[in-house]
Amino acid sequence: MLLIRALIFDFDGLILDTEGPIYHSWLEVYEAHGVALPFELWVKTVGSSNQAFHPQHHLEAQLGRPLAQEVIDRRVDRRVELVLAQPLLPGVAGLVDEARAARLKVGVASSSSRDWVNGHLGRLGLLDRCDCIRCRDDVEHVKPEPDLYLAVIDCLGVPATEAVAIEDSPNGIAAAKRAGLLCVAIPNPITAGLDLGAADLRLGSLAEVTLQQLLDRLSDNP
Numbered sequence: 001m002l003l004i005r006a007l008i009f010d011f012d013g014l015i016l017d018t019e020g021p022i023y024h025s026w027l028e029v030y031e032a033h034g035v036a037l038p039f040e041l042w043v044k045t046v047g048s049s050n051q052a053f054h055p056q057h058h059l060e061a062q063l064g065r066p067l068a069q070e071v072i073d074r075r076v077d078r079r080v081e082l083v084l085a086q087p088l089l090p091g092v093a094g095l096v097d098e099a100r101a102a103r104l105k106v107g108v109a110s111s112s113s114r115d116w117v118n119g120h121l122g123r124l125g126l127l128d129r130c131d132c133i134r135c136r137d138d139v140e141h142v143k144p145e146p147d148l149y150l151a152v153i154d155c156l157g158v159p160a161t162e163a164v165a166i167e168d169s170p171n172g173i174a175a176a177k178r179a180g181l182l183c184v185a186i187p188n189p190i191t192a193g194l195d196l197g198a199a200d201l202r203l204g205s206l207a208e209v210t211l212q213q214l215l216d217r218l219s220d221n222p
């Protein structure tokens with residue numbers, strides 16, 4: 001029987017489907033310039049940072065000139081517009097409530113900035129329901145390195161073996177497993193076709209299970 005004392009959620013693509021909006025905001029810019037945006041390059045950024053693939057620098061290299069500041073600003077506005085239209089992903093709020101009721105700790109580990117994550121969590125009513133949030137501002141290396149998960153379990157005072165990470169991307173799953181956590185994969189349309197096989201369990205959505213069912217399924221998949 002597993003002793004689990006903490007659930008640690010990824011943010012982008014797991015709590016909120018920001019991955020689709022971010023991708024589509026760049027795809028629109030690429031299409032407007034008649035340049036292809038290769039999906040296999042794009043997915044390197046998912047769950048990590050622009051260090052793996054920088055969409056602006058890549059497009060500028062293809063064009064042989066810098067993008068106009070107006071284009072860059074409009075892309076950021078478009079991303080925000082598309083993200084704000086997204087609802088919380090199914091089952092997230094319910095699982096957070098169940099975890100808190102069961103006296104589990106709730107954490108968030110995100111490769112994005114603190115402003116981005118805290119801003120959206122606050123808007124969605126989740127900020128006060130998290131015991132600890134660690135973002136790229138808090139660590140030297142983002143996912144797939146384990147730093148973010150190690151920082152959250154340290155903050156929560158829970159050993160890695162008693163924490164479950166919930167992730168949507170290969171980079172996030174790799175980070176959780178390198179930190180020694182159990183990991184549940186919940187793919188979204190951007191990550192559904194990627195290799196999520198390093199996770200201990202894969203579900204279609206968090207709405208498919210109660211907290212107890214989630215823990216039972218993890219126990220069944222040692």
Ligand SMILES: [Mg+2]
Pocket residue numbers: 010011012013014046047167168169172
């Ligand atoms: Mg993610």
